Amino acid sequence: xxxxxxxxxxxxxxxxxxxxxxxxxxxxxxxxxxxxxxxxxxxxxxxxxxxxxxxxxxxxxxxxxxxxxxxxxx
Amino acid sequence: xxxxxxxxxxxxxxxxxxxxxxxxxxxxxxxxxxxxxxxxxxxxxxxxxxxxxxxxxxxxxxxxxxxxxxxxxxxxxxxxxxxxxxxxxxxxxxxxxxxxxxxxxxxxxxxxxxxxxxxxxxxxxxxxxxxxxxxxxxxxxxxxxxxxxxxxxxxxxxxxxxxxxxxxxxxxxxxxxxxxxxxxxxxxxxxxxxxxxxxxxxxxxxxxxxxxxxxxxxxxxxxxxxxxxxxxxxxxxxxxxxxxxxxxxxxxxxxxxxxxxxxxxxxxxxxxxxxxxxxxxxxxxxxxxxxxxxxxxxxxxxxxxxxxxxxxxxxxxxxxxxxxxxxxxxxxxxxxxxxxxxxxxxx
Numbered sequence: 001x002x003x004x005x006x007x008x009x010x011x012x013x014x015x016x017x018x019x020x021x022x023x024x025x026x027x028x029x030x031x032x033x034x035x036x037x038x039x040x041x042x043x044x045x046x047x048x049x050x051x052x053x054x055x056x057x058x059x060x061x062x063x064x065x066x067x068x069x070x071x072x073x074x
Numbered sequence: 075x076x077x078x079x080x081x082x083x084x085x086x087x088x089x090x091x092x093x094x095x096x097x098x099x100x101x102x103x104x105x106x107x108x109x110x111x112x113x114x115x116x117x118x119x120x121x122x123x124x125x126x127x128x129x130x131x132x133x134x135x136x137x138x139x140x141x142x143x144x145x146x147x148x149x150x151x152x153x154x155x156x157x158x159x160x161x162x163x164x165x166x167x168x169x170x171x172x173x174x175x176x177x178x179x180x181x182x183x184x185x186x187x188x189x190x191x192x193x194x195x196x197x198x199x200x201x202x203x204x205x206x207x208x209x210x211x212x213x214x215x216x217x218x219x220x221x222x223x224x225x226x227x228x229x230x231x232x233x234x235x236x237x238x239x240x241x242x243x244x245x246x247x248x249x250x251x252x253x254x255x256x257x258x259x260x261x262x263x264x265x266x267x268x269x270x271x272x273x274x275x276x277x278x279x280x281x282x283x284x285x286x287x288x289x290x291x292x293x294x295x296x297x298x299x300x301x302x303x304x305x306x307x308x309x310x311x312x313x314x315x316x317x318x319x320x321x322x323x324x325x326x327x328x329x330x331x332x333x334x335x336x337x338x339x340x341x342x343x344x345x346x347x348x349x350x351x352x353x354x355x356x357x358x359x360x361x362x363x364x365x366x367x368x369x370x371x372x373x374x375x376x377x378x379x380x381x382x383x384x385x386x387x388x389x390x391x392x393x394x395x396x397x398x399x400x401x402x403x404x405x406x407x408x409x410x411x412x413x414x415x416x417x418x419x420x421x
Contacts, residue, residue, distance in 0.1 A: 005400035009381070019126075029336055032211070036339040040407040041415070043344050044375040047356045050263045050272075053255055060273065062250045064280045071281075 004034055008041060079182055085175040089118045090138055092177060093128060095183050097142045100129045101149040101384030104187040119287040137166040148180050211270060227306030232296035239287055251280050254297060257377055258304045260389075264372030267361050275311055277403075281306045294386060301373070312365065335402055335411035343414035359409040365403030375397050 003020050006012045012020065026030045052060070084359055099107025106228050124134060133139035143267045144159055174385050230236075232253070238246035258279050262272035282303050290299055344352055353406075355362055373384040374395075385395040 005403075008400075008403070011381075011400050021291075031334050033333055033407075036411065036415070037407045039343055040403055040410060041375055043352070043356060043410070043414075044360075044371065045378065046344065046350075047352050049353060049357050049360065050260050050269075050372070050377055052259055053405050057173050057252060057255045060255055060276060063249060063279050064251050065244070065248050067277065067281060068240055068247070068284055072244075074359070 004030075004037070007034070008038055079179065085169075085172045086141075086179075089115065090141060091122060091175075091179055092118065093134070093138055094141055094145045096125065096129050097145050097178055098132075098149055099187055101146050102184065102187040104190055105286075106190040107187050107334075116406065133268075136259055137168065140166045141168070142227050144176065148177075149184070151163070176289040181375050230292070230295045230297075233292070236287065236290060236292075236296050239284075240290075247284055250296070254300055257297060258300060260372050261301050261304040261369070262308050264313060264360075264369035264376075265305065265365055267365065267368065271311060272308075275304070275307050279307045282307065298383050298387055299381075301383075302389075305369070305388055308369075333408055334414065337410050337415040337417075338409075339410065339414050340416050346414065355410065355413055359406055362409065363402060363405055367405055368396055370395060371396045371402040371406060375403070 003016065007017065007020050022033060044070070080088065086094075092111050096111040096115060096298065097264075108129055112129075115125050118124070121323050128134065129144060141162055144163055147155055147159060159267060160173060168176075206391070214393065230251070232250060240251065256303065259272055259276050261277070262275045263269065266272050266275065279300070283300055286303075290296065291402055295419070340346070347355065360371065363371070367397045370384060373379045373387060379387065381392055381395060381399075384390075385392045392396055
């Protein structure tokens with residue numbers, strides 16, 4: 001499992017990669033798991049989750065700066 | 075050593091010692107030292123106004139003013155120190171043992187300030203802005219030169235803006251807020267799990283960042299430092315809500331996760347849904363994860379922080395972070411499988 005984690009992040013040395021890929025070639029369960037987890041990571045990166053709109057960012061910034069200016073005046 | 079230095083009042087009083095330590099820390103630009111000794115002086119009943127006055131370079135009236143002037147000269151102009159400076163202390167009534175104690179305190183404070191710079195310790199209590207020191211300040215400059223600066227800190231796109239804020243440019247801070255709101259918000263959602271709490275904590279995070287920016291020492295990128303403030307703010311909120319789910323490393327980080335959904339996914343599972351539907355599905359699935367896995371996924375896979383950056387922001391070791399990222403991904407995969415596996419029914 002830890003090996004799969006590093007494989008997903010492309011952080012394995014060539015020898016370990018060869019070993020893991022050899023296992024995946026013969027193990028259907030691990031292949032399904034690896035493939036669907038890789039797609040999960042891709043979906044997570046491509047889906048703009050928890051995104052604030054430009055308007056929300058602007059109004060949030062104004063609110064924060066108002067508080068800071070009020071603090072500086074006290 | 076501390077007990078021996080500070081515990082007895084045979085020579086100097088505790089308040090006199092703390093004033094010296096405050097002045098030396100301010101001269102060394104040590105945020106931690108100033109915050110610590112300010113707290114001690116407040117406990118001893120010294121007024122806030124006097125503390126601020128000393129930090130800003132002022133000398134209290136009476137003999138204590140001479141103590142502080144001497145301590146500052148040792149730190150800021152050591153090559154100009156001479157017998158006349160010691161004689162000045164004698165002239166206002168200090169005895170030899172007291173003068174020796176002053177010198178020892180200055181040396182000890184220099185050591186502690188240097189250690190603080192080296193370890194990057196940050197205070198747990200409120201800090202104040204320390205005015206820039208005009209004269210040559212060897213401890214601080216040496217600390218700047220010697221402390222490890224990470225590779226990422228050397229390429230910080232926010233570096234110039236941070237300097238402008240530290241020089242008093244509020245507009246520069248506004249630009250930083252706008253630039254990093256999304257990042258901070260996502261970090262807080264990762265911890266708190268709901269938008270209203272995250273928006274509330276967002277304000278607190280930026281306020282803390284503003285108040286502590288004078289102490290930001292560029293050992294990491296500004297964005298990484300900001301995310302760590304957001305993490306601490308979020309954790310504080312979790313504690314206040316009495317959600318005792320800990321984010322600290324524990325044995326569960328080393329347990330293997332056993333997936334149950336082992337059906338293959340299509341080549342482009344995201345095509346099964348519209349952008350909005352996909353976003354809702356994924357947000358709901360992430361929100362249901364335990365906070366310790368949710369936050370690492372948000373930092374690594376949504377915000378694309380490196381492993382080192384995410385580990386630093388959360389105060390985790392790299393192996394612990396990697397273990398949580400893998401487990402979080404497997405848990406998220408399990409939650410999304412009914413929607414993305416081959417043959418999934420899209421409603």
